[in-house]
Amino acid sequence: MHYDPQRLAPLVRALRRGDRRPVTLAADCCDRLDATEDDIDAFRPEAGQRDRLRREATALAARHDDPATRPALFGIPVGVKDIFHVDGYTTEAGSSLPPAAITGAESAAVARLRDAGALVFGKTRTTEFAHFDPPATRNPCGLGHTPGGSSSGSAAAVAAGTCPLALGTQTIGSVGRPAAFCGIVGFKPSYGRIPRDGVVPFAPSVDHVGTFTADVAGAAHAAEALCDGWTPVDPDERPVLGVVEGPYLEQATDAGRAGVDAAADALSAAGYDIRRVSMLDDIDAINERHRTLTAAEFALTHAEWYDEYGDRYAAESVALLERGEAVGVDELAAARAGRLDLRRRIGERIASSDVDLLLSPSAPGPAPAGIDDTGDPVMNLPWTHAGVPALSVPAGRVEGLPLGLQVVAPFGADESLVAWGEGIERAVEDIGSVAT
The missing domain is CATH 3.90.1300.10 (Amidase signature (AS) domain)
Known part of the structure; x- marks a missing residue:
């Protein structure tokens, strides 16, 4: 079908x-x-x-x-x-x-x-x-x-x-x-x-x-x-695009990295200025901080429900709750504070690199086989932790399965991201099969 x-x-x-x-x-x-x-x-x-x-x-x-x-x-x-x-x-x-x-x-x-x-x-x-x-x-x-x-x-x-x-x-x-x-x-x-x-x-x-x-x-x-206060914009110029490099990108599979390279080539051929931006060298610490934060807040959110209906929770949710219950107040406060620090750092890195938007894989690779595992969210994690806007557009396929290109803007630049996103989408829509 x-x-x-x-x-x-x-x-x-x-x-x-x-x-x-x-x-x-x-x-x-x-x-x-x-x-x-x-x-x-x-x-x-x-x-x-x-x-x-x-x-x-x-x-x-x-x-x-x-x-x-x-x-x-x-x-x-x-x-x-x-x-x-x-x-x-x-x-x-x-x-x-x-x-x-x-x-x-x-x-x-x-x-x-x-x-x-x-x-x-x-x-x-x-x-x-x-x-x-x-x-x-x-x-x-x-x-x-x-x-x-x-x-x-x-x-x-x-x-x-x-x-x-x-x-x-x-x-x-x-x-x-x-x-x-x-x-x-x-x-x-x-x-x-x-x-x-x-x-x-x-x-x-x-x-x-x-x-x-x-x-x-x-x-x-x-x-x-x-969205609150949405005001459409119509940018006069194309954005300068920065492909994220470093330990963060290394979390993707060969297919995921090849997909971003193919997208960057297509965008360059369409007249976009493509640059390489090394950042998120501390991605392991960011990942751990986000997981600590989500576990702790999940445990707080579900405390009353879990007390009454604990036997109805799936094993994975129980494990997350138990991890969250072990997080101390100071550790949770530090994890929450890390969001704003990362948001600031992302904005500063975008500005210092003279780019408008960042590019990375939307997922480590194409959808895994089977329906018992929903895939790894690690490529989305830092942008979610920082709360910056992110847009995923289709960009090529591997063995018939779609790949996504993740486009990220500084905090609050949602309207520009979406406006520029239409041109980026057009530039990558005909990539076809990506060689890995």
């Missing part, structure tokens, strides 16, 4: 003009779900989903019958990772805990999408509490491979063409890595740029809300609806 993602930007234009109707698009997405879900298993099952969407789409169209006043995401079906609270749904968070113990008020991100005219298509599968214990979701680009985690269902749903937009979260690498594995675009804005209210927390100091779309133009539409 061949899967084609739906592109958000042309759908937005067609729906707002009236060339497409929300009820028809919702029905088309349901048809796509029927055709793909046995293979992909991206969504939690929902009884009466098609009828619900028909009712909601019909009501939406009646409220906005004038094309001139239709909201930005009018009629767009959205997949929502099942750690976001959504009115009308329970929240299971990929766990065996009673939904009544977890479910809460609708998340701010979902509310913003609804205000922009979007329709909640369904809840997408996730690993337990966005940590591990993978669901049965498969990669649309290779059914024998993981789609990544923990935003497994959201990435797979967009890649399979079931919905044109999906919400995910990233605490280490759960937007950039699944986007890369599934051959789509993942955008993680600067820390806090999309509110996390109404999302089951993992480690609040580094939890980010992000999006999955087929392309960067779609990510821009979603960001405008979701």
Whole structure:
């Protein structure tokens, strides 16, 4: 079966003009779900989903019958990772805990999408509490491979063409890595740029809300609806791009490094100024600090739930909780402080290297075989720890599986990253097979 993602930007234009109707698009997405879900298993099952969407789409169209006043995401079906609270749904968070113990008020991100005219298509599968214990979701680009985690269902749903937009979260690498594995675009804005209210927390100091779309133009539409104070920009010049080198890059596989080199060559051929930037020499310490922080905050977040429902947690989550419980107050404070120090250092290194954006692999390599391991998030970790914005775009394939190029900007430069990202995306989209 061949899967084609739906592109958000042309759908937005067609729906707002009236060339497409929300009820028809919702029905088309349901048809796509029927055709793909046995293979992909991206969504939690929902009884009466098609009828619900028909009712909601019909009501939406009646409220906005004038094309001139239709909201930005009018009629767009959205997949929502099942750690976001959504009115009308329970929240299971990929766990065996009673939904009544977890479910809460609708998340701010979902509310913003609804205000922009979007329709909640369904809840997408996730690993337990966005940590591990993978669901049965498969990669649309290779059914024998993981789609990544923990935003497994959201990435797979967009890649399979079931919905044109999906919400995910990233605490280490759960937007950039699944986007890369599934051959789509993942955008993680600067820390806090999309509110996390109404999302089951993992480690609040580094939890980010992000999006999955087929392309960067779609990510821009979603960001405008979701991000605080989003102001689109139109840069006059191409950015200077810095390929990150050193111990951080050495964590990638040969395929991952070859993919970045191929992307850099394609960008250079397209007229971009490419430079090499040595940085993150202390990546081992950064990795350890982030893991300490996430374990400690996971233990704090889950203390009451674990006291009552400890026997329902997966072994991997129990191990993380136990590690987190052993972290002292001073160690946690130092780990939290390290975020701001790394953010400052990244900004200073970008400035001192005379580059605008940094390039690196979105994942160590292509999606691993099997669905019991969601892959290593290590290539995303430092950017998540620092809270800087990161964009993953498809850039080549290895043995038919997608590779992702991770593009990083200084903290707060989200609008420039997305604006420049469209040109970068065009320059690398025809790379094809990457030699390793």
